[in-house]
Amino acid sequence: MEFSGTLAALREDLAACCQKQPGEVPWPWIATKVASLLTAHGNMTRTVLLTELEASWHSLIAKESADGEIFRTVDPFLGCSIPPPLSTRFHLKVLQTHKLPGTDIWLWSVCGGPSSGSERRLRTADKHMDMFVHERHCPMIDSKEFAGFFDQRCIYATNLKAADRGCGSGRPLLTLLPDCALVFEVKVGPSNSALQDTTPTDELFLRDIFGVAFSRERFVYARDPIFDANQVWGKIERIERTREEFEDGRPVSYATVSCLIEHVEAPYLVSIRFYDADIPLVRLFHDDDYIGLLCAEQASDTEFVYGLQTIAFIMRGTRASYNETSQTSVAYNDLGFFDYRRYAHQISIGQLVPEIINLTMMARVVAVSENYPTQVENGSTLDRYVLRIGDGTGVCDATVWGELGRTAARTMPGQLVVLHNFETHEDESPNPLNDSRVIINGSLAIHAQIFNISQMPGMLSCSELRGYSFLADIAGEANCYVRAAVTGIHSAGDFVKDSRDQVGITRFAHKKCRRAVVPSARLDGTVLESLKSDYEFSCQRCKIKEVPDIDVVWEFALTAEIDDGTDCCTADVSPEAAATILGISPSQFLSLSAEHKQHQQLKSPLGLEFVISLTSFIDGGGDSGPLLRIEAACPIDRVGMSGIHV
Numbered sequence: 001m002e003f004s005g006t007l008a009a010l011r012e013d014l015a016a017c018c019q020k021q022p023g024e025v026p027w028p029w030i031a032t033k034v035a036s037l038l039t040a041h042g043n044m045t046r047t048v049l050l051t052e053l054e055a056s057w058h059s060l061i062a063k064e065s066a067d068g069e070i071f072r073t074v075d076p077f078l079g080c081s082i083p084p085p086l087s088t089r090f091h092l093k094v095l096q097t098h099k100l101p102g103t104d105i106w107l108w109s110v111c112g113g114p115s116s117g118s119e120r121r122l123r124t125a126d127k128h129m130d131m132f133v134h135e136r137h138c139p140m141i142d143s144k145e146f147a148g149f150f151d152q153r154c155i156y157a158t159n160l161k162a163a164d165r166g167c168g169s170g171r172p173l174l175t176l177l178p179d180c181a182l183v184f185e186v187k188v189g190p191s192n193s194a195l196q197d198t199t200p201t202d203e204l205f206l207r208d209i210f211g212v213a214f215s216r217e218r219f220v221y222a223r224d225p226i227f228d229a230n231q232v233w234g235k236i237e238r239i240e241r242t243r244e245e246f247e248d249g250r251p252v253s254y255a256t257v258s259c260l261i262e263h264v265e266a267p268y269l270v271s272i273r274f275y276d277a278d279i280p281l282v283r284l285f286h287d288d289d290y291i292g293l294l295c296a297e298q299a300s301d302t303e304f305v306y307g308l309q310t311i312a313f314i315m316r317g318t319r320a321s322y323n324e325t326s327q328t329s330v331a332y333n334d335l336g337f338f339d340y341r342r343y344a345h346q347i348s349i350g351q352l353v354p355e356i357i358n359l360t361m362m363a364r365v366v367a368v369s370e371n372y373p374t375q376v377e378n379g380s381t382l383d384r385y386v387l388r389i390g391d392g393t394g395v396c397d398a399t400v401w402g403e404l405g406r407t408a409a410r411t412m413p414g415q416l417v418v419l420h421n422f423e424t425h426e427d428e429s430p431n432p433l434n435d436s437r438v439i440i441n442g443s444l445a446i447h448a449q450i451f452n453i454s455q456m457p458g459m460l461s462c463s464e465l466r467g468y469s470f471l472a473d474i475a476g477e478a479n480c481y482v483r484a485a486v487t488g489i490h491s492a493g494d495f496v497k498d499s500r501d502q503v504g505i506t507r508f509a510h511k512k513c514r515r516a517v518v519p520s521a522r523l524d525g526t527v528l529e530s531l532k533s534d535y536e537f538s539c540q541r542c543k544i545k546e547v548p549d550i551d552v553v554w555e556f557a558l559t560a561e562i563d564d565g566t567d568c569c570t571a572d573v574s575p576e577a578a579a580t581i582l583g584i585s586p587s588q589f590l591s592l593s594a595e596h597k598q599h600q601q602l603k604s605p606l607g608l609e610f611v612i613s614l615t616s617f618i619d620g621g622g623d624s625g626p627l628l629r630i631e632a633a634c635p636i637d638r639v640g641m642s643g644i645h646v
Contacts (some may be wrong), residue, residue, distance in 0.1 A: 028360030038458030073112025234259030288317030350393030414617025
């Protein structure tokens, strides 16, 4: 059973566990979730995997379903002696703005805001109470640019606390304390049926303050804002989980919101960071909402920070929920893209069209290009690799950028990969070898990922997730699993090697692309005469003339003879699989100073059985027939259950 069969079985079982139809579990979600779990864990049983999937699915449903959208009014402060948790979210409406007599302190009189769309609130009555205005928002009250803005204005808030300012009179006068963990809700015209109580005021406000106008279900450029205050207005594409980093030796937490600036000629993504005390504000936003910022701190052209003077605005979007039936067809969205994030089925290369976003697909690697770095605005270069992939319905090219490109560079022809969160664009200079009229693009900037299915350890250790194929039945192109004994191990070629390697089974490789590197200095053979730190190495794949010494690593370069009782064959062995089969790392192997000990280590796995991930592929440069490669291996005694031949 190949990986696609594993996914189909797990998807069916997950639907049964959740008492839902299989079509309600989108193929992209389960493909990436399973690939992620089996890549990270090498000893996961089917039961544990299914439990993890079920828990993740329920968590996702709870997060995105309407039942999770609970906002409170002021009732928890007035009707209970125990204050609500700080994490409680509130939807309030400003009834009146007034000053505390004899002071310059502003207050809002607030009550519960109206429900709209799928939003739910817990409430007992329409009560109201006063709320101190935070000093950050006070200048807006007297500003002519915001005249009338707070009249009947709805706000979303969290982290609210109340205090009694009754001055001991015996009649408590609870007042909400000032807090900046709130956002002002703006609304536009009636073209969005989920929004009610719309007023022309917000459309004028958005035009003057952010320079945008809502037209045909999207925002377009309207005019230059009437003042420059580092404004940001965009559609939220993704909200990242809270992370932690160290600054000046101390831990700093932050959450990142990625949003699309859509009202420009060439829409682009920007990221907004919320640090430490401002992180609770992120709980008020969801994917597909619009976020606006005034006085944002700008770290770069595409990076902003919610700072000490920043003011936030929100316009609710219309979000599709996983609680609804997954999409079985995809139409253009309001930005002119095909959004395949919730597409129910697996998509093939033959179905690709331009302008797809959030694309997840599975294919075989046909070829991997060298690095073609491109110049970026600041004068630096950005790595660019091209994967040629195919799936039986066609062949197309995937351009992979930056750090993700270096991950792509480590893949090999014939391997099975899952591409997640990629985009498609029209191929303006069609390649005769490219059957499709599109090019696929991916980078970390759009949260793209690549999973190498052929090298996932989790598929080997649990026979409940896969079956066995026979060597005698392997076709010209295949990705399968076999149970076979190792009957011979040999060097894969005459590579440049360390002087300590006396049997010729290691080579020097570039850590980033895992391809062989060569010393710049000419040698009288293939053995370095001194330490590798004494040499400069170059990598032709990455086009780096001087690879840093720390990025030059030892790895095994082996071929192995395997026999499963139906046939015997010779296969190349990936460096990872070689270390598993030999039971030793390359550095440990090189530390065996005596030649007979190295030969003894080579003979140690002979006769032992392994579960092997095997790739059969056709080398485009030769006519010698299919080639075999052992991608990953697991000793048979580490397999939890015996498998069934299929």
